[in-house]
Amino acid sequence: MRACYLSQIFSIIVQNAPFFLYKTCAELPRIKQHWFRQSNATLDFDSFTKCDFCSQLCSGFFYEIDEYWDMCLRCAKVADIIECEGHQHFLFFDFKCTEKCNGCGDDIYSGAFRCGKCRFALEFGCLTLPHSALHKIDEHKLKLTYHDDKEQCYCDICEQYRDPSLWYYSCSICDTSAHIECVLGQCPFLKDGSTVAFYKHSHGHHLKFFWKVEGFPECSKCSKFCQEEIFKCKESTCDYIVHCKCLDFYV
Template identity: 75%
Template sequence: MQSSIIRVIGVNEAGEAAKIEHLSHQHCLVLADKMEEENDRKCDGCMLPISNIFYYCSECPFFLHKTCAELPRFKQHWFHHSNATLNFDSFKWCNFCRRSCSGFFYEIGGYLEICIRCAKVADIIECERHQHFLFFDFKYREKCNGCGIWCRRGAFRCGKCRFALDFGCLTLPHSALHKIDEHKLKLTYHDDKEQSYCDICEQYRDPSFWYYSCSIYDTSAHPECVLGQFPFLKDGSIMPSYFYRNHHHHDLKFFRKVEGFPECSPCGKFCQEEILKCETPTCNYIVHCKYKCRWDN
């Protein structure tokens, strides 16, 4: 199965594929076991921070965890009886974690799209956040204990107590960087305080739901405040037309950082957050990624 995705060019003394060609990228990739410097580089397959052995491109900023590079092109997924096919589109909406994502996706049954973070989750899991095994219950329609959101497509449920998690919480990064703290913030599962607030938005934070924290500076924050609205999108990802309701006729690209505070074409306000930008040379169209600006015009 892998032969259609990877071509090995060279091996190291341990017999590992040290240099490869990968179907998702135009340049050769080289094996490495650590970054040369501390940064927040993400894997272009799963869009999670580089945390273990990985491949990198020496010609452009492209990285793949070794496990992501070695994913099979076709596989059986427990959620559906038909084959799942791996693809490398620039942008997809994951039907499982309900997030917009760049990176690799499996297409299941011709109609379900699942990001590889969700695709790696088994149907029965052992979770460090809970003392019992969790199994996926297709009929579960109650709230997730991690975020409090209603589970619309089932959830991972405990058979011994009233505890359940959705795909969105299960696939959150274990740690994340944010300018509010010089240390990495760790995903935390319970707060003993009666009243809790987010140090980023300064709004109330329910202490029973998951959050990110720093024990050194006593920082705590909502996951969405730490990660942002689009944590798994890569700069330059091309947005499909349904993402912005066809109100612009050219392709728009996603950018996380904005230079020069340009004006949003629909609302006229300055852009300080994520934007969609038209890459056509003769067009200066820019729009906030916020839902209102993308749809209400």
């Protein structure tokens, strides 16, 4: 079991089978003061949780703030005043911000990072996106890109329209461009094989997450074929299988 789902750039210093810890994870403070609500953040661990800040499903260590908010490690590293490659000015967190996110275009309801000089705003989810990612559509790493000067833009993965004003991933060598979700998928920070307890979702049994699935089983919710990012029931007598996007979570 891994204690996080960050990229594998740290040496493993603990191997007490089947548990592995990177040096960075081993040195995480158990309790730290966090700028959000000026509260203590307590380190916790779960094979499955949903970050209340970036809304991503994730595995491993996370911080719990005031015993109410769960914050993934990626969001926990973000300061309240930041610089962002996608904007020329400093951004600060505004609890009352109700602009649209300039990264994804979604409406903002519960605060975001915004610019004090213009109306630029970013949610945690866009602010913590990986700066580069691999995808089978291109032999090179795709780079997070912030604006496209083309008038007509399409995603090379789903072949659907892509808004040129929103962030996307691209390869300048191959002229590849794609939606962020098409590149990362719906659960990029969820560990393959993670168990989701029955009380965290709408199915009555424990579920197991898989990046890939053999064959093309039918989704129990939408009846479409499943190929990747699926949850499967752990009960041997239950054949429940569902897309990540089709499952209702209670976290």
